[in-house]
Amino acid sequence: MTAAAINRLGFVVVALLTLTAPWFLPLLVDSFWVDIYAEMLIWSLLAASVNLLFGYVGLLSFGQALFFGMGMYGVAIGVAKLGLGFWPAFGLGVVMATAMALVAGALAVRLTWHYFAIITVVFSLIFYFAALSWKPLTGGDDGLSFTMPPIVSIGEWELSLTDPTVQYYFIIAIVGICYALMGVILKSPLGSAFRAVKENDHRAALIGLNVYLIRLTAFVIAGFIAGVAGALFAFFGRYASASYMFYHVSGEAVVWAIIGGAGTLLGPIVGTSLLIILREELSHAWEHYLILVGVIVILVVIFAPKGLGGLWQALVRRIARPETPPPSTDAKGEDKP
């Protein structure tokens, strides 16, 4: 099999497992793992937003939880305070996150590296404290809970996330759309421009690419993705809380993205799943389990800079039959000195 065929097969297997998880997971482990799996997929979108910036455009953001929080509060405030229905609230959350990314990004992407990282932290801290102290609107420390509006209701019949099966499939549908969207963008001229900016921003400007606008576009798309994650998480937990906007959450997303493989589309799912499983399984048994996470991060950064996604690709390349070589151009090669 060629590398592409192996990857396709792997993708189909994972997709089938994901689609059938509500049936087969309870046969193997406790049924709450179905919920945890859905939660992992939501969080993986936050890691994916880090990955889009870091892995493809070369911007390390420690503030993606801000946009997650905006998506989350957009939904919670929309439903609980404004009395919006399901889709308007979803829309409000995503629009708030995307708009926030546009404002924060307009300032932040003027800077690079540590200055960029610092300003993203500063932005997210400002809004974390704002959310914490603006109690009437956000519920502060206690968070803001709401009753779930139906997705659609036609007469007596309604579809709602209160049904666990509906909730599971709704989540994987939205998450799937987000990854498909990122996949399309990364294979477009815009995706090539992202990588050019990451590789060499001076050269990118010299060939006529507007580096600022390209970085800002990536930042807004990443904000959108994080916003969708936040909105989904609000529906999933039926509440919003400022604690999910803390920079600790942003930092976790960076770790998930790096372990999963910065610069690989589906790496964030792997990294997020692995570390959430570790957290679920180990945190009861050993309160200092984060030490282990730290060791894993160090090992990955040193020995597998492209993360688990990169290891997978290297493995596939090793076992795959090489692709048919391009038509020979030896005749031309001979004139070369």
Next chain:
Amino acid sequence: MTATPILEIDGIEKHFGGLAALGGVHATVDSGKLTAVIGPNGAGKTTLFNVVTGILTPSAGSIRFMGKDITDCSVHEISRLGLARTLQIKSVFHGMTVRENLWIAAQSRRGVFRPFTGLKACRAANERADALLEELQLTHLAGQEAANLSYGDVALLEIGIALATEPKLLLLDEPICGMGPAETERTVEKIRELSKRIDIVIIEHDIEVVFDISDDIIVMALGTVLARGTPAEISENADVRAAYLGDDDA
């Protein structure tokens, strides 16, 4: 015959703190000629290129490219007007393949803000990239990451990237610096051939090459233009001989 200037540099100054790297440079580059900029290290040649391409903002003076004032334009705007450049320290997209390097440069002319277009649909850029691979004889390396190329091939690729943007004027900053004799010959031939269809300004230390290929030479020293003329005129110029070529050699 009066040549039309493609580039007009008028009183350009550039100060770094108290240091004047450029102290009022006046120069024009004529269309249809290959112009060389020579001068000892620290004369301000690369600084001048940096100012012209928008990487540095001049402290004073103005620059016109094809009649348009570009003094306050940003790097990408100047590139889009048709002014391409290679750098002294070769600058390509290392993690991308040779073809991707050429492709993105070609596509940048046609707009990259197309998030829902597949790469295959970008026909013009595909054709441009493939044509350049042929022209530069890099087709056999098309799928290689630029990081794996030899020094000479990277230099060639960098010129290819510049060409992919379809420039009217090409600035080459020491294109053969660090090359062996065979690579030098190949690159010089390429430059000579290109100069027939694109205006070129070249910074080069190899005086033999400069006198061989250029129509016009600008001699810089200490941040100003010392002399300007044909190779024959420059080799006769007493100031230049004193300041740069060295009296004894003549």
